[in-house]
Amino acid sequence: MAQAWQSYDSGAQSHDRLAVPSLFAQPAKDLVEALDLGAASAVLDVGSGSGIAALTASQSSGPATVVVGIDPSFEMLRVARGNGLRCVVSGALPHLPFCANSFDRVLASFVLSHLTSYEAALVEMVRVLRPGGKLGVTAWGGVRNEFRERWQSIADSFAGREALGAAVDEALPWEPWFEEPGHLESALQAAGLNRVALHHKQYTVRMSIADFLAIRDGSIQARFMRQTLDPERWKQFNATLAAEFYTSFSDPIEHERDVHIAIGTKP
Numbered sequence: 001m002a003q004a005w006q007s008y009d010s011g012a013q014s015h016d017r018l019a020v021p022s023l024f025a026q027p028a029k030d031l032v033e034a035l036d037l038g039a040a041s042a043v044l045d046v047g048s049g050s051g052i053a054a055l056t057a058s059q060s061s062g063p064a065t066v067v068v069g070i071d072p073s074f075e076m077l078r079v080a081r082g083n084g085l086r087c088v089v090s091g092a093l094p095h096l097p098f099c100a101n102s103f104d105r106v107l108a109s110f111v112l113s114h115l116t117s118y119e120a121a122l123v124e125m126v127r128v129l130r131p132g133g134k135l136g137v138t139a140w141g142g143v144r145n146e147f148r149e150r151w152q153s154i155a156d157s158f159a160g161r162e163a164l165g166a167a168v169d170e171a172l173p174w175e176p177w178f179e180e181p182g183h184l185e186s187a188l189q190a191a192g193l194n195r196v197a198l199h200h201k202q203y204t205v206r207m208s209i210a211d212f213l214a215i216r217d218g219s220i221q222a223r224f225m226r227q228t229l230d231p232e233r234w235k236q237f238n239a240t241l242a243a244e245f246y247t248s249f250s251d252p253i254e255h256e257r258d259v260h261i262a263i264g265t266k267p
């Protein structure tokens with residue numbers, strides 16, 4: 001059973017305000033573009049979060065297109081509604097509450113790595129896709145940056161490398177595996193999709209140290225630490241992060257993130 005720290009509820013506001021504009025919006029735009037919405041009449045965004053990919057799909061399609069976002073986090077859905085996404089559904093893979101062959105496009109941006117079985121999740125997304133329809137997913141690539149690595153080494157020193165590693169393995173079991181683009185391709189093919197196309201994108205991200213630390217504060221590692229560390233130790237952790245970052249790096253910081261986008265067609 002999922003632990004409370006695995007839920008995105010507590011981080012929904014900061015995900016939307018800080019992480020979406022700097023990290024999630026551009027991949028969502030590239031995913032929607034690669035999906036080529038054409039005359040799609042129904043689009044499903046799975047793990048929609050605060051709605052960036054669904055809203056991008058709405059803007060790229062005609063007024064008659066129905067775009068639905070589904071997510072297990074109520075808070076994410078509340079923010080998505082506030083952002084203008086009209087159709088939101090509470091639910092989670094591997095069971096989608098929709099009939100087979102309902103959607104012309106199904107997308108999931110940075111979601112697959114969360115699933116215990118990404119295979120079952122893909123089969124379910126393909127089930128609700130119409131024949132001839134396209135499925136598109138994104139996953140983070142393997143490009144490293146010194147800021148995340150420094151954050152991680154400080155977190156390891158407070159929570160213990162093993163305990164933190166185990167928490168991440170539990171919440172994001174497939175994150176490292178999907179860094180390898182061939183794995184995304186073979187996963188879509190194994191789910192029965194044809195004409196699988198892969199795109200690799202690299203983005204330069206510039207943000208203040210305060211925003212970087214606030215975004216990391218919403219990460220799965222931080223959510224786990226906030227719940228499991230003694231409150232005094234949690235305070236010390238944050239003080240150490242601020243001291244190290246402001247003395248080691250000049251503000252704002254700039255780094256690279258890379259993303260794999262995979263698109264497949266249902267026969």
Ligand SMILES: C[S@@+](CC[C@H](N)C(=O)[O-])C[C@H]1O[C@@H](n2cnc3c(N)ncnc32)[C@H](O)[C@@H]1O
Nearest residue numbers: 008024047048049073076092093109110111114
């Ligand atoms: C990293 S966020 C990405 C959100 C959004 N797609 C975006 O690009 O901003 C991952 C999202 O997946 C959702 N999620 C986690 N487990 C899920 C599941 N089993 N089925 C569907 N969504 C899930 C989370 O609640 C969260 O909103």
